[in-house]
Amino acid sequence: MSAAFVREQTLAPRPAPFAATGVKAWVGQRLFATPRDIAMTMIGFAAFVLLAMPLIRFLFLDAVWQGENRDACAHVLTGACWPFVAAKFNQFIYGFYPADQLWRPNIVFALGAILLVPLAVPSAPWKRLNAFLFLVVYPVASFVLLTGGNLDAEHFILGYFIRIEDHVDLVWHGMRAAFWLDYAFSSLVLSLAVALIGWLFGTPLSTSLKVMVGLFALLALVIAPADADFGLSWVETREWGGLLVTLVVAVTGIVAALPIGILLALGRRSEMPLVRWASVAFIEFWRGVPLITVLFFATYMLPLFLPGGANIERLVRALIGVALFSGAYMAEVVRGGLAAVPKGQYESAAALGLGYWQTMLLIVLPQALTNVIPGIVNNFIGLFKDTTLVQIVAILDLLGQIRSAFSDPNWASPTTLYTGFAFAGAIYFAFCFAMSRYSLFLERRAGASQLRMEANRT
Amino acid sequence: MTDVPVRRARARAGWIFRPRVRSAIIQILLVALIGLAGWYIFQTTRQNIAAQRLVTGFDFFWVESGFSISQTLIPFSENNTYARAFLVGLLNTLFVSALGVVLATVIGFLVGIGRLSQNWIISRLCGAYVEIIRNLPLLFQILFWYLAVLTALPVPRQSISIFDEIFVNNRGITVPKFVFGEGGGFVFGAAAIGILLAFVVSWLARRRTVATGKPLRVWPLNLALVVGLPLACFLYFGVSVSIDQPVLKGFNFVGGLRIIPEFLALLIALATYTAAFIAEIVRAGILAVPRGQTEAASALGLRRSKVLRLVVVPQALRVIVPPLTSQYLNLIKNSSLAVSIGYPDLVSVFAGTTLNNTGQAIEILGITMLVYLCISLVISFAMNIYNRRIALKER
Structure with missing residues (x-):
């Protein structure tokens, strides 16, 4: 039986589509697919050139590289004044830390890098020891080195x-x-x-x-x-500044936030209503107010709250505020990790006869914290950027130090301001970009291991 | 079978092992501890206040402020009270936040969709925007816009003029101001009513479409309501409109409406910064909608615009809205960075100038924190309701 609509011969093959692969196809599809695309490509390219070219000229081509004072840069209108950064470099990094004691912050920087790199590389051995060194020993050592103990x-x-x-x-x-x-x-x-x-x-x-x-x-x-x-001279925190203060505030904030955040997160998931409410109130309060008001609180109110509070140094007060603030944010990150631990883990722990703290410390928290490392890194990026706010309560961090250098008449030139911004921007960007890439890498890794686990299960 | 001897575990203190008793004791201890700490802080504060002879109470609210504010939405002068200064600051905060939220949402959606564009250069440019803006501190960006861009503009005498109507200089942007004569209030009232009616019409139309399956074209009616109603009102009442032109007198412009650079810097920085985060949220939201949805919609014969509007966006919104809310909240809280460049927001006027003048740190900071807390709570409450409405209803 045959129907009229059924074809009896095979159709001749159609010609191959125009360049489906290769450079030509890529250009055709990704740049010039439709008239609208052509227009967008043109506009986009123009925007890129208009933004990038002056930037390259400013940073490299037209920049002044050598000089002793403003005279070197006074005549340049479109190039950076790098001698300004060179002359102020120590100030930008250490603030007014005594010049003959700079080896102390240098050791702190080096030690931090030495401890952090193996901690960040997933395959490096001795993670526990490393974490202990970084989270407990390093802060104490840094405190002694920086202040003099x-x-x-x-x-x-x-x-x-x-x-x-x-x-x-x-x-x-x-x-x-x-x-x-x-x-x-x-x-x-x-x-x-x-x-x-x-x-x-x-x-x-x-x-x-x-x-x-x-x-x-x-x-x-x-x-x-x-x-x-140890025979180290005492260096008051008001002499600290620049990148040193930025890093001290950010690292202290995140290290102090960890225990606060873990306790609050556990409290928020507690079965005892009063404990839960107290934790929720604490977390939501600090998360609901801007960091500036927290810093104002730490600067103006904290001295009234504590006996002899006026004697606490400004930086320390700010650190207390930052720790409370980031502790509340950390609590939410940790809570996410706790929620992701399967119920079976709690039940198995209970079946083994473990008590609350044993369950948490031995079973739940290790899993929860490993899962939220990307979240903690993201939190740290936020905190690192937020440290710039301390300049509003008269603590000179990197940005504050650079800003204050703008008013130096020795370096008053048309591009001093822009050079300062370029330098600050480069440092902030380098830190934050590296950290965000690292957190992304961890997330992908966790995702991959999740997939592997699921594949093994089936 | 032998009986397993059941050991009565620690029967001597049985009651204390009951979870309820334990949790009660722990909670009582916690409350006692918080109470004790609160009492200790209260006592120390009282002693410190007495020792430093600080004034307390809220009487300062009704004292003449003695300072002026560079941008006010309601009239304010040196003779007005601190209470009014507080209100001015609060309104300025809400004003810049509201504009910032709208701008950030628009830019964020554009960039977020742009990142998913087929066009390589557009997606790369949008990606670069997100990476650069997200990885620089907001305060850095505010200072950059303020110091490096806006205050670096030419002095008023050498203003950049746009059609001789708008003047851009280092004191801000001066634009012509429309001054409504008698009956101007009616026009604005009509506009508000028109917008409200347009919403009602859209809602009714959607209900009808859902009921009958027939699409209704309502936009001409809505346009008539939003534009036509105020226009008709304007013509009917014969409202006079004069334009207040900015004129260069001496070293500065007189007349017109001046938008101060502090406001502009803050608005631009807040909007672009938050937009970078919103762009990522939008991108994730759109990617979260399974491809099958788009394909199924086009298989049903929907046009591309309808696929986006009726199928993709409603599902993406479900993913987008919760993190979007927290970005809005962040923007409002970040608007307090105004204090760094002197835009008169709540923190700058109240927790800054007023605090310095009166020295009443506890009252002023307490109120400031409470205001932000209330704003946060109200917005998360409203967004939760919205969220529940658009949430997946599984039937």
């Missing part, structure tokens, strides 16, 4: 009630025996008290004692180097 701690808790220093006035390498006696006694008493409360709740006395004494011992290891006298 030698805090000269006088009393801990007991000292508020008894003047121990009247009886013991032994000082060893800057560490007062009175303080350390006080510390030992007070921490023992506190540990005992906590252990007793824990005992009421059914935790064996020895366990709580071990944990508490361990915590205090760790704290002592943090305090001791900060208290000891």
